[in-house]
Amino acid sequence: MATPEYTPFVFLLLLFQSSVWGFPVCQTPQESPTCGYKSCHATKPGMLNVHLVPHTHDDVGWLKTVDQYFYGDRNDIQHAGVQYILDSVVDQLLKNPDRRFIYVETAFFYRWWKQQTDDMQNTVKQLVNEGRLEFVNGGWCMSDEATTHYSAVIDQMTMGLRFLNDTFGHCGRPRVAWHIDPFGHAREHASMFAQMGYDGFFFGRLDYQDRNRRMVAREQEMLWRASESLTPPMADLFTGILPNGYNPPEGFCWDQSCDDPPIRDDPDLEDYNVDDVVTRFLHIAHGQALVYKTNHIIMTMGSDFQYENANLWYKNLDKLIRYVNQMQSNGSEVNVLYSTPSCYLQELHRANLTWPLKGDDFFPYADSAHDFWTGYFTSRPALKRYERISNSYLQTCKQLEVLGGPISGKGPFGAGDSETLKKAMAVAQHHDAVSGTEKQHVANDYARKLANGWAHCQVLVSNTLSSLSGSSAPRVYCEHLNISVCPLTETSKKFSVNVYNPLARPVSWPVRLPVNGTAYRISDAKGKAVDSQVVPVSQATAAVRRGRGYAVNELLFQVQAPPLGYSTYSVSLLQNGPPSPQSSPLPRAPKAVQNKFLRVTFDPETGLLSSLSNLETQQTVKLSQNFYWYNASDGNNSESIQMSGAYIFRPNTSTPFIISKTAKIETLQNSVVQEVRQWFSPWVSQVVRLYTDSRALELEWTVGPVPIGDDLGKEVISRLDSSINSSGVFYTDSNGREVLQRRKDYRPTWNLRQSEPIAGNYYPINSRAYIKDDKDQLTVVTDRSQGGGSIQDGSLEIMLHRRLLYDDVRGVGEPLNETSDIYPEGLVVRGRHLLSLSPPATAADTHRPLAQEVVLQPLITFTDGELHPSTRLEFSGLQAVLPPAVHLLTVSQWDQDTVLLRLEHQYQASESKEHSQPVTVNLQKLFSTLDVLGVSEMNLSANQWKDEMTRLDWKAESGEKPLPKRGGDPSVWEVSLKPMEIRTFLLRVRQR
Numbered sequence: 001m002a003t004p005e006y007t008p009f010v011f012l013l014l015l016f017q018s019s020v021w022g023f024p025v026c027q028t029p030q031e032s033p034t035c036g037y038k039s040c041h042a043t044k045p046g047m048l049n050v051h052l053v054p055h056t057h058d059d060v061g062w063l064k065t066v067d068q069y070f071y072g073d074r075n076d077i078q079h080a081g082v083q084y085i086l087d088s089v090v091d092q093l094l095k096n097p098d099r100r101f102i103y104v105e106t107a108f109f110y111r112w113w114k115q116q117t118d119d120m121q122n123t124v125k126q127l128v129n130e131g132r133l134e135f136v137n138g139g140w141c142m143s144d145e146a147t148t149h150y151s152a153v154i155d156q157m158t159m160g161l162r163f164l165n166d167t168f169g170h171c172g173r174p175r176v177a178w179h180i181d182p183f184g185h186a187r188e189h190a191s192m193f194a195q196m197g198y199d200g201f202f203f204g205r206l207d208y209q210d211r212n213r214r215m216v217a218r219e220q221e222m223l224w225r226a227s228e229s230l231t232p233p234m235a236d237l238f239t240g241i242l243p244n245g246y247n248p249p250e251g252f253c254w255d256q257s258c259d260d261p262p263i264r265d266d267p268d269l270e271d272y273n274v275d276d277v278v279t280r281f282l283h284i285a286h287g288q289a290l291v292y293k294t295n296h297i298i299m300t301m302g303s304d305f306q307y308e309n310a311n312l313w314y315k316n317l318d319k320l321i322r323y324v325n326q327m328q329s330n331g332s333e334v335n336v337l338y339s340t341p342s343c344y345l346q347e348l349h350r351a352n353l354t355w356p357l358k359g360d361d362f363f364p365y366a367d368s369a370h371d372f373w374t375g376y377f378t379s380r381p382a383l384k385r386y387e388r389i390s391n392s393y394l395q396t397c398k399q400l401e402v403l404g405g406p407i408s409g410k411g412p413f414g415a416g417d418s419e420t421l422k423k424a425m426a427v428a429q430h431h432d433a434v435s436g437t438e439k440q441h442v443a444n445d446y447a448r449k450l451a452n453g454w455a456h457c458q459v460l461v462s463n464t465l466s467s468l469s470g471s472s473a474p475r476v477y478c479e480h481l482n483i484s485v486c487p488l489t490e491t492s493k494k495f496s497v498n499v500y501n502p503l504a505r506p507v508s509w510p511v512r513l514p515v516n517g518t519a520y521r522i523s524d525a526k527g528k529a530v531d532s533q534v535v536p537v538s539q540a541t542a543a544v545r546r547g548r549g550y551a552v553n554e555l556l557f558q559v560q561a562p563p564l565g566y567s568t569y570s571v572s573l574l575q576n577g578p579p580s581p582q583s584s585p586l587p588r589a590p591k592a593v594q595n596k597f598l599r600v601t602f603d604p605e606t607g608l609l610s611s612l613s614n615l616e617t618q619q620t621v622k623l624s625q626n627f628y629w630y631n632a633s634d635g636n637n638s639e640s641i642q643m644s645g646a647y648i649f650r651p652n653t654s655t656p657f658i659i660s661k662t663a664k665i666e667t668l669q670n671s672v673v674q675e676v677r678q679w680f681s682p683w684v685s686q687v688v689r690l691y692t693d694s695r696a697l698e699l700e701w702t703v704g705p706v707p708i709g710d711d712l713g714k715e716v717i718s719r720l721d722s723s724i725n726s727s728g729v730f731y732t733d734s735n736g737r738e739v740l741q742r743r744k745d746y747r748p749t750w751n752l753r754q755s756e757p758i759a760g761n762y763y764p765i766n767s768r769a770y771i772k773d774d775k776d777q778l779t780v781v782t783d784r785s786q787g788g789g790s791i792q793d794g795s796l797e798i799m800l801h802r803r804l805l806y807d808d809v810r811g812v813g814e815p816l817n818e819t820s821d822i823y824p825e826g827l828v829v830r831g832r833h834l835l836s837l838s839p840p841a842t843a844a845d846t847h848r849p850l851a852q853e854v855v856l857q858p859l860i861t862f863t864d865g866e867l868h869p870s871t872r873l874e875f876s877g878l879q880a881v882l883p884p885a886v887h888l889l890t891v892s893q894w895d896q897d898t899v900l901l902r903l904e905h906q907y908q909a910s911e912s913k914e915h916s917q918p919v920t921v922n923l924q925k926l927f928s929t930l931d932v933l934g935v936s937e938m939n940l941s942a943n944q945w946k947d948e949m950t951r952l953d954w955k956a957e958s959g960e961k962p963l964p965k966r967g968g969d970p971s972v973w974e975v976s977l978k979p980m981e982i983r984t985f986l987l988r989v990r991q992r
């Protein structure tokens with residue numbers, strides 16, 4: 001995204017604003033635009049109005065990389081070139097002012113815009129101001145809904161919408177959210193879209209049974225009440241299902257990539273077909289009208305990467321409109337027009353109907369009986385994790401850009417920026433990126449872009465930390481601590497560890513560093529000695545790191561860091577040599593492992609978990625855990641030829657194979673951690689870990705290379721089996737926020753005919769899942785998005801890794817069979833599940849903060865040698881800790897003197913007795929290094945001032961009536977947050 005020029009004019013305005021609402025409002029452009037609803041073509045009240053919506057669906061990477069798609073490179077893979085699409089569409093729009101086009105993916109539009117001349121840019125502005133070219137959705141990409149985290153989705157929407165506002169002003173603001181391709185739809189996405197100010201939402205894919213029922217009942221258009229916590233209509237979103245996915249009706253595709261007959265309208269020539277075309281069209285229109293409620297219907301005239309030669313489409317659409325409307329003089333009551341989703345939406349609104357209310361979500365998505373799109377919830381688990389930690393790193397990078405001020409971008413370590421990682425993360429949210437449904441070379445490109453973003457952020461972080469600490473010692477980053485690789489700590493005799501905490505409350509984490517010494521002295525920022533332990537690197541870790549790094553030991557200690565700040569620990573080697581015998585693991589399972597919060601027992605025969613107790617609440621459940629794999633269907637099956645693939649999960653049998661009934665065990669117990677290392681097979685191992693200060697039991701799993709020598713594709717799960725009486729119900733989060741209830745073989749809005757007992761019961765898990773009964777709730781917090789289900793009562797299974805031998809014929813054209821240079825025989829993936837056991841009434845008090853600590857993890861950096869005595873060892877960017885219910889979702893530099901701030905209430909209504917209460921935050925007492933001079937509230941995507949935000953209101957057939965508006969804040973500076981509320985502010989700041 002282009003950082004907008006900071007004009008002196010705006011600067012002056014800011015300086016001289018006296019009120020705290022000190023931002024200039026959008027000026028009215030001179031040419032008085034007629035964009036938006038005002039630019040819609042007239043419709044005919046007594047007729048069936050058919051809204052033709054010319055559009056292209058441009059994947060921000062899929063079979064080709066985003067840049068290959070932009071230029072039209074590698075057309076041998078897929079013929080697609082977005083630059084030509086935009087060239088051609090603009091040209092064709094100019095030929096006839098009636099024509100319309102919508103554009104969706106700002107990642108592409110931005111690339112194109114940069115290359116245009118001033119003349120062309122002015123021409124395009126004119127088209128936008130007249131509503132002939134309209135942006136819909138408008139985020140950087142069209143995000144995946146099953147595997148994304150809300151914070152990254154908000155960021156990518158903010159980036160795309162800001163570009164549109166900066167470039168086009170209010171005519172660039174999309175009114176409609178448009179997710180025509182994502183493979184199922186998350187309630188949290190609908191909630192976010194509502195809070196971003198969209199008037200409506202359209203999509204293409206939903207379960208085929210759901211669609212059939214909705215067609216009969218004429219319920220393809222509805223009001224989605226997308227939050228159980230937010231007061232209606234805050235999270236209410238009008239939602240429409242498109243008639244034919246996002247394709248044109250059968251026989252009416254006039255793109256160069258299609259074979260349908262053009263309109264041949266010269267009666268003197270062969271094959272005159274106008275009558276035939278009109279008849280077929282009227283037939284389709286009347287059929288479509290039967291399954292929708294109003295006398296308006298929409299047709300999506302376009303598809304993937306269409307309109308590269310837009311003349312073909314428009315020439316035929318012009319004729320279609322002319323000839324179909326000519327029939328009106330013969331009594332036809334069908335009126336066809338060029339339109340856009342917002343013009344169609346406006347007519348639905350004018351119809352003044354009541355709409356069915358939707359409260360759940362659209363997962364899982366099946367397109368026929370054996371074709372459940374539940375595999376991609378887990379596909380490419382390594383990319384999913386990399387995307388998630390990249391989000392953590394980006395938030396830290398943006399915070400440090402604000403806390404460091406100008407020196408962060410240009411300082412002792414050179415030029416750094418957050419922009420590169422912002423863009424890489426925005427691209428990674430696309431529905432073929434983090435979803436894992438792209439070709440291998442494209443997955444590699446997403447990862448490479450993220451890595452490049454990290455490199456740019458590292459310079460920024462180094463600049464800021466050197467400025468805050470007063471030490472310009474070179475800063476070392478170790479990105480492979482999860483496999484105990486860090487050249488500096490492996491060799492250094494004296495180094496310091498800086499722990500940056502991106503959360504708004506102090507947090508304590510365990511640190512595990514690869515070392516070769518056997519004893520170290522560690523002191524904290526106040527010079528106090530810190531308890532530490534040295535333990536041998538496990539064989540599983542040594543095997544997975546494959547010659548990168550040679551540490552024999554790991555140094556373990558607990559660190560703490562203040563809110564939005566850092567703390568520095570000094571480490572010095574005391575003793576070299578082999579690990580001491582006491583630190584070596586014992587070759588047997590302990591009877592129990594416990595700290596002051598939890599106690600876990602193991603079955604001495606099998607080495608598996610056998611129970612989990614919460615010592616504070618004195619509750620115990622039976623609990624075992626093991627690894628299994630489903631044999632992926634190869635399509636050779638009497639019921640259906642569907643294979644398991646990148647999108648689709650289709651096990652061959654409902655009974656998974658156990659990898660091993662018993663685990664070989666090693667046990668290690670010391671003052672920092674107790675761990676039971678379980679070895680199940682050469683490709684599956686796990687560490688069950690309990691840190692001294694933790695309320696959660698950590699299961700660190702390592703899976704891979706998944707063997708395929710037997711020619712069987714494998715989908716590997718971890719399954720917990722407990723004594724909890726869960727009665728066919730379990731719970732999953734939506735995009736990391738609100739939780740939804742899931743019932744086995746059941747959907748809340750239709751009578752399900754279940755045809756896939758496993759795959760049809762899988763749901764996306766973004767950050768947590770749980771099962772519960774009256775007494776006990778067992779929650780699992782995940783470190784990335786994964787698919788999972790509860791197939792038996794008391795059981796919760798989570799899919800970890802998939803290795804498949806066939807393509808699932810949804811277009812990607814490759815089996816999901818990941819290898820790499822380091823792992824040529826198959827990717828190895830490592831991750832963590834954090835388990836907690838609580839009474840249901842207080843479970844959120846543990847899993848909310850826990851999940852947050854996994855999403856926003858500390859950034860650990862190193863400097864070699866002794867620190868200069870003047871170094872500032874501790875820093876906090878906050879004046880005070882925020883209340884536990886409040887999460888600092890965004891702290892990001894906006895313009896030179898402005899900072900974007902998002903405060904979030906992270907509890908649901910009635911989820912926690914203690915925390916599900918309104919809280920108040922004082923904006924002026926927030927930052928320790930910034931004075932807050934002015935504040936303006938914005939919508940969630942920061943492309944509209946809150947007080948200018950108006951949305952179309954919609955009436956629901958049932959459900960409670962929206963309540964009057966919320967009460968105000970105590971004062972301009974003191975803002976209140978209700979459960980699940982996110983508030984977005986632009987702060988005018990001055991560095992202290």
Ligand SMILES: *[C@@H]1O[C@H](CO)[C@@H](O)[C@H](O)[C@H]1NC(C)=O
Binds near residue numbers: 352
């Ligand atoms: C919309 O319908 C309601 C009845 O449901 C009616 O009272 C109202 O006047 C209608 N509004 C318009 C603008 O037609």
Ligand SMILES: *[C@@H]1O[C@H](CO)[C@@H](O)[C@H](O)[C@H]1NC(C)=O
Binds near residue numbers: 165168170943
């Ligand atoms: C949108 O952009 C215009 C300039 O094009 C600016 O004046 C306005 O403040 C922006 N609105 C928001 C909400 O940022």
Ligand SMILES: [Zn+2]
Binds near residue numbers: 059181
């Ligand atoms: Zn797509």
